[in-house]
Amino acid sequence: MHPLAQATTQPLPLPEVDWRAIAPELALAVAGVVLLLVVAFWPRAGRGVLAGLTLAGLAAAAALTVWNWDLERVAFEGAVSLDGITRYARAVLLAVGALATLMVAQGDSREGEPDDSPPEVFPLLLFALLGMVLLAAASDLLVVFIALEILSLSLYVMAGETRRLAAQEAAMKYFLLGAFSSAFLLYGIALCYGATGSTNLLEIADATGDPTADGTLLLAGVGLLAVGFLFKVSAVPFHMWTPDVYQGTPTPVAAFMAAATKVAGFAVFLRVFAGALGGLVVSWRPVIAGAAVLTMLVGAALAVVQTDLKRMLAYSSISHAGYLLVGVAAAATVPAGVSASMFYLLTYAFMVMGAFMVVQYVSRLGPPDDDAIGERSSLEDYRGLARRHPWAAGLLAVFMLALTGIPPLSGFWAKYYVFLAGIEAGLTWLVVVAVISSVISAFFYLRVLVVAYLQEPVGDPGAETAPGRTPALGVALGLAGLLTVAIGLAPEALIAAARSAERILG
């Protein structure tokens, strides 16, 4: 009998539902729906209430993550797998989500003014997080696609949440290019499915060792998968949307994108490439290594000539994606590549969020500029910041030095471990390029400090308005700064936790 006809006559074999395995995701989904209802039926709810509810949802998800910490299994017939990468990424993503909630709660309104960003941003944040967490746990290409779309669709809307021209332009660019690249990813999934007969990563891993599988189809599929992932982590030459979107979108959303999308994107990158496609490492490693070289150098070189801090941070995030790709390239043959990359993501997430928080703080200074296309984030606005706002400048210094990779801050250890893994995997030439790129990047990070500490403020400092009360942002800044310093001083425990992520379950 024809297999399809057979399938229709027999009851569909439903997978066993494993609620516990996806408990954190469920908590996020429930919290997101609840918030959506609150926003819809209680329009006068304050941002504080919404932020509180969001944080409560995140806390519930975090508690469930801790409850599941020692759980290692493949659930839903291989659609979702719980392993080190999943729990590490969950923890980092939820922490990033909490910081982003604080930033969003602060918003860009001053006291007594209506806020520009609508309250729907809170449920969207939760849905985006849901997609990210699911992406990190996905072990079936179908789930990968769904999760990627959940997070992307939420982020498209968040990017354009304000009515500024720049935000709308960012949303449109992100949307069109994101949809364009996810079509490539989808085609890649189709080709992998055609070549191996399955979308399950465990079965694909088995099939890649099978000599009868269609090699050309599979390799083309792998290439298109790489395109989709490289776009999400903004690697060259798929990076061009990044600077425009980060610059145009509201700062809290840009921070969330820069940190969380990278964590989720690299988690799935590691699981698919270093895990399932590990057997094809000889084929794809040159691609990833080549993309890493381009990404590091282009990101660093273009960051040097920027005059807008948000845009510069976007290029810096591109070059950081390059360092992470070194870790991915190493990960298939060296387990340390996985843990180094995960640790890198952890440190990077807090550094870059911190940097964006300072941007958000500074954009509140000065007269409100309704006519401006975007927010105030020009480097000019940072001149003499140290005199006016020593705490903000000090934190900026911490984040910039950490991003540069100067010991003893966290960024140094992140680079150190990734580079070490690269050398261990025999990619010494790649690490040499990475070191050169980090030398170039020191230039623009420190230039920000020179502007903040060594230059006189322009204009009349008296004309500047006070930043207003910023309790949420203050807490977020303090946490990010504390984490960046603390991880630098005592990275040991987190490295050990990352090492437990080295074993990938399908």
Place this chain on the structure above:
Amino acid sequence: MLFGQRLRALAGWIATLAVAAAFVVALAAFFELLSHPGEERTQILRGYEWFTSGDLRVAFDLRWDPLSALMALVVTGVSSLIHLYSIGYMEHDERRETFFSWLNLFVASMLVLVLAQNFLVMFLGWEGVGLCSYLLVGFWFNRRLLVVNPLGRLVEGEPDDTREVWAPPAAKKAFLANRIGDVGFLLAMFLIFATTGSLDFDVVFGEAGALAAGTATAIALLLFLACTGKSAQFPLYVWLPDAMAGPTPVSALIHAATMVTAGVFLVARTHTIFEASGTAQTVVLLVGAGTALLAALIAIGQDDIKKILAYSTVSQLGYMFIGVALGPIGYAAGMLHLVTHAFFKAQLFLGAGSVMHGNDDDTDIKHFGGLRSAMPITFWTTMAAWAAIVGVPFTSGFYSKDQVLAAAFEHGGIGLLAWAIGVFTAGLTAFYMSRYVFLTFFGERRWPEGRHPHESPPVMTVPLIVLAVLALVAGFALTTFTGEGGRFQAFLEPVLGAPEEHESLAAAAGLSAAATGLAAVGAIVAWLLYVRPFDWLALRRRWAGAWRPLAEKLYVDQVYEFFTVNLGGALAAFLARNVDQRGIDGAVNGVAELVGSSARSGRRLQSGLVRSYALGVLGGAVLIVAFLVFRP
């Protein structure tokens, strides 16, 4: 800042007392160290454990052994004096509390560097001093500095022009040169960890002898690359003269006495690695000797007093590298020269600062002359340091330079070449240093109308006097009193190893005589040219062909500029057809220009148009798939 406005005035004193306290602690620990017998003088303080993971254990371990004790004493001692001096020198600067906090941060970083017990902690200090140097060179970021153009008045009738520079480009140049060196340090560190599995000094040095020759050479040369950046050796020395844009106490502390000697210290500290590679030692020797000669030649052609001293520093650092490249017979000599140089060069810089202080911040040697009577203390203390650097017998420089040269001679082979260059350079040193003091303090008064040179306040002259005394007696004191057997060398032997044999006294005396004699010739020639009533500017014009290359710094900057800017520009133009090359100053800036120009062409691709971005995505996708499917 932290202490409020009222305490701002006290910032200098607080900073000075903190460093002085560190010096006292170091001194106490030093005597404690002396109470142990030679072999037990290495104490390792197992500090706060940074973290352990796998086979990598990193902790803030500190090492207190004769070598680090020596460095710690020099750093804290000289720093205390320079801090004290700075209170007077920076008195009218409105950001002096910032200045002192950075200066203190520098001292702390330098101590981390010298006391480190593993490469990572050392790198922490290494980066820290680089950062402080960058910040302090650019301290007067908003001040236009006049740099004396030595080509002025080369043709009669032309104006005696000076060139304006800004501190930020100088800071940038220093930063870039140092980062190039840092790449060497980082790569060396990775290589060390990859081959020995540890970064701890004891473990690494224990295995250094077993390294394959090629690996040892690679590590040693990468470390030396770091040294050429930090210690301003050929080919990366070009940043140091520009770094004189910083305040003079910074030049004295960072760019003469302490930070620039970190490279010498690094070679001495990792000497087992260098000993495992004869090639690396030869490279260090030749680079040291070559830099010593080159910088001394350039120093002759400079008219800016700080530039003369800067090139002199580069040249003297070359001597130190000759010393530490020679193996056990030269280590102690190189380190002794490091110590004596710290004293006399710090004095010379502070003396130059005092001259500038009394002469409206002028640095043009052509505008001085006859300052002897106006600034007696500065004059006499500078003469003491002059005696030391020229090598007048029984001053400190005589001992240290003599030991370096004797060790080179004894080393034989390539060492003889270094010896010959060293002796010749000693003559040149005597000439340019004598030219400096004679044109500044002797002869006719050439300063402009309306200027009233005056002596500096006591807070500045006291450090001058202390340093001058040290410059005179340190060599004699150190070689006679330190350690058992009365030898500096014996004190360092537990760390640096013992030489196989001792030089014969007769030969040593002969060698000293040769160097001293040549130095005397240099000084006498300078006296004839610059002190007697004599139109030396006319002579300069007559010999313009010979003098111009020296004034132009032997065209090194131009060569760099040519290679980095022109070739870099050509490359960038090749990438992006038309690249605008606007005014580019300095050689190393060309590297930044290469990055900048390729970035500008990259920005053009970033057009803001969705469709061109989509084209990028498509192009990347086609490339990747084609590569995967069609690769052989």
Place this chain on the structure above:
Amino acid sequence: MRVGPGAYLLLSAILFAIGVAGVLIRRNAIVVFMCIELMLNAVNLSFITFAKTNGSLDGQVLAFFVMVVAAAEVVVGLGILVAIFRKRSSTSVDDVNLLKG
């Protein structure tokens, strides 16, 4: 006449390429977006074909999910485009280049 799976795959690839070309060539944002939808549906054809050749249901299930996702994308995408159109009265993607460099 019997048409083999190769022909379906070829058609799918051609449709995908037409979609890509449309994204690169057309200026109207709505048409660009329709071209992206065309790409997604081209992939759907591949999924169905592979489901047939592999003899498994996964491909068909995937195609349904893709349709759902595409519908969601329409909602979000049109929302964004309408918001922009209200502010600028233009749907040309070439007019939107405030952010560059």
